[in-house]
Amino acid sequence: MTGLFKRIWLFYFEGFRSMKIGKKLWLLIAIKLFLLLVVIKWLFFPNILETHFNSDTQRSEYILEYLTQPKE
């Protein structure tokens, strides 16, 4: 089993090490994921229903209230 994991590890490790253009791409992926998942998600994208309410019952009540009080 340890041998299998070692082979899988070496497969990925050597694959990444021998890349040419891939290194540039991975750097780009890392920067992008940092911007998307850390900066943008953290600063601008809280899930409104998740953060404002504690339970699904409260969320349902809020949406039902919203649906039955149309904006005039």
Next chain:
Amino acid sequence: MEHIDMLVDWSRAQFALTALYHWLFVPLTLGLTFIVAIMETIYVKTGDEWWKKTTKFWMTVLAINFAIGLATGIIMEFEFGTNWSNYSWIVGDIFGAPLAIEGLMAFFMESTFFAVMFFGWDKVSKKMHLLSTWLVAIGSNLSALWILVANGWMQHPMGMRFNPDTARNEMQNFWDVLFNPNAVNKFLHTVSSSYVLASLFVIGVSAWYLLKRREVKFAKRSIIVAASFGLLASLYSISTGDQSAYQVAQTQPMKLAAMEGLYKGENRAGIVAFGILNPKKKPGDDHDPFLMKVEIPGALSFLGYHDLQAFVPGVDDLLYGNEKHQIAAIQKKIDEGKIAVAALKAYKEAKKSGNKQRAKAALERFRAHEKYLGYGYLKKPEDAVPNIALTFYSFHTMVGLGTWFLILLILTLYYTMINEIEKKRWVLYAALWSIPLAYVAHEMGWIVAEVGRQPWAIQDLLPVGMAASNLASTSVMITFWLFAILFTGLLIAEVKIMTTQIKNGPEEH
């Protein structure tokens, strides 16, 4: 009220921006994976090292596109939670299940078979490597299936029931959702047109090599594979486009009317081959809808109903009703929708006060009118009409370009087969300049699909105005510009890395 309109407009603009940018990366991946798999199959069959070199070059191009496009779709998932939280709650598990399957499939495919495809050339057998390449192609296309199933459901909701206690749509039949005709056609049309885009990309890049008199053998081989694949995909795309139009006619007639700028319905309705809309035209007035047009008689009736004589309702028929053809006016649907909203409210209040009898009666009333629920939120009938000019011009640009691509694919395949392609420099230039046109056609397709179904987030059930979260419109505006900058940066990076790689040629990857 003005704040809400601005908020909805900015939220829609932001979602449109992220979706359109995301779609700049996806179709090339969907198509190029198959082209690469075909090339590698030829290599494994023939043992010719040239094909291995050709496969590896296009695989590198695929890797660049994949890496830069990776996770650009994730912003849309953030937006569901932030900008469209009401919508996300109401769609419930209908959206959750396909997206979860897509996420799992993408993760397993990308972390295993993608790795074997890129790292495994000298580490696994030829056949294992080929299998991995095919699985990447099939897996990435299946990923698209789940997203398009979710989109198809929004265009034509089925297989669910609205639960008035939780305010969520609950899945009643998974197979109805999966095999929703709208979703099936949308998937087939989207992937087949993605294959056309990828083929045009490969042909365009190969044409550039031929214009530069470089990599001639490589370029011709690439054109043969891409043009053959693209031609088959193009013909299939025409057939799936026809099926999509048929579906639209049955389930979204207002979208069909907008696609053709048809205000007054008619039997033997024609398709506008070329036309300029009259900007003064409004629904219900007597202005001519077109300043000029060239029409193919009967074609729209045939496209929409597979009958040359069929009546195709126009915007005015759908808006104000048409007794002869038993089409209800939107105002009638608005009235029914308001009854559904009032019944839902009465049900909620009766439940709260513990009056079971009143709750039961209110629920029955709601069920009788719920198919028009969304209309209850429209302020006036005209709100049910999408932006006709944008839908019309996008549709006609897409169809026009699709026709041009078919001609181009035939020309490139023919001249390459008779070994004349290098002499036909105008064909090579046309192929090169058709790369951006393929992207334009794809984006136009999405505009037709999404703008044409407005004002609905979920067809007939939830207008976009009710789907949006109550946020400050300025924060949505700020994030709109943030994304515009981020995505433009990614696009510039992609084009720069890609062009450098192409200039280096197949020897260097």
